[in-house]
Amino acid sequence: MGRNEIKLRDKRLTPDLVKRYRNYSALLKKVERDKRYRQTLRIFIISIIVTIIVLLLIVVSYTLVEWEREKEINKGKKETSYAAFNLTSCIKTSAGNCNR
Amino acid sequence: MTDEEINAEYEILDRAKRDPAAFEILYERYFDRIFNFIYRQTDDEDLTADLCSQTFFLILKNIDRYQYRGVPVSAWFYKIAGNEVNKHFRKIKQTKMFSLEGSILRNLIEQENDDFDDAAIHRLLLFMQDLPSDMLEVLQLRFYEDKDFKEIAFILDQSESAVKMRTYRALDRLRTSFQLKIKYDGKE
Numbered sequence: 001m002g003r004n005e006i007k008l009r010d011k012r013l014t015p016d017l018v019k020r021y022r023n024y025s026a027l028l029k030k031v032e033r034d035k036r037y038r039q040t041l042r043i044f045i046i047s048i049i050v051t052i053i054v055l056l057l058i059v060v061s062y063t064l065v066e067w068e069r070e071k072e073i074n075k076g077k078k079e080t081s082y083a084a085f086n087l088t089s090c091i092k093t094s095a096g097n098c099n100r
Numbered sequence: 101m102t103d104e105e106i107n108a109e110y111e112i113l114d115r116a117k118r119d120p121a122a123f124e125i126l127y128e129r130y131f132d133r134i135f136n137f138i139y140r141q142t143d144d145e146d147l148t149a150d151l152c153s154q155t156f157f158l159i160l161k162n163i164d165r166y167q168y169r170g171v172p173v174s175a176w177f178y179k180i181a182g183n184e185v186n187k188h189f190r191k192i193k194q195t196k197m198f199s200l201e202g203s204i205l206r207n208l209i210e211q212e213n214d215d216f217d218d219a220a221i222h223r224l225l226l227f228m229q230d231l232p233s234d235m236l237e238v239l240q241l242r243f244y245e246d247k248d249f250k251e252i253a254f255i256l257d258q259s260e261s262a263v264k265m266r267t268y269r270a271l272d273r274l275r276t277s278f279q280l281k282i283k284y285d286g287k288e
Contacts, residue, residue, distance in 0.1 A: 006199075009143070010203070011201075018131065021152065027127070028160075
């Protein structure tokens with residue numbers, strides 16, 4: 001609620017004077033340009049989102065494949081070491097009788 | 101404005117949602133009024149032209165969101181124009197200005213005696229400078245733009261009763277301070 005600046009003027013805007021600024025075709029062009037810009041921006045944003053989703057899917061699937069592969073390798077290793085352990089224990093006892 | 105006229109304008113606006121070229125009728129009809137409305141708050145022709153162009157641009161851009169609320173579509177135009185002016189003054193961090201045509205001001209005031217000359221008008225302006233901005237906005241819309249209370253309430257986003265109260269208070273202040281008789285048609 002501050003003080004306002006108030007001016008008293010004698011000049012009145014005549015329709016002829018205002019007519020200089022009235023241009024509907026220019027306004028329509030501006031609106032069309034803005035519509036195109038917004039559409040392009042929307043497509044750009046959607047394509048970025050799609051790209052991010054695809055990249056995420058690739059990363060996730062790659063990680064899953066790697067994880068599965070590591071699991072397989074670990075499983076294989078475990079089986080090998082278990083077999084080796086059994087074999088070793090058998091050899092050790094074979095000094096006497098191979099008794100499992 | 102009659103209900104038929106309000107509905108006819110709304111139909112034009114509705115058509116313009118599908119075909120922006122249809123909006124030209126309303127553009128031609130209201131451009132001058134909106135231009136004058138903005139000019140009274142800026143006193144700068146170039147700035148007014150920019151803000152007016154931006155106002156109509158926003159109207160066309162947001163035309164799909166417009167919903168009929170029982171007031172003429174022009175009230176929505178005034179609302180957008182007022183918001184643009186306020187936004188501009190907030191941006192440049194200046195108080196809003198009111199540039200009033202002397203002829204209209206003199207027409208509004210019925211002289212009760214011959215003492216009410218240019219000096220009195222000057223005193224009146226000084227007095228108006230100290231009125232709250234919202235009161236001046238209401239007075240401007242009421243007496244310069246010839247809007248009814250319902251439209252002013254819509255434009256300023258206030259209740260109709262608040263707008264009426266503000267107008268009567270402002271007029272009372274003017275009457276008591278200046279012993280003025282202000283033309284008032286009592287239109288609601």
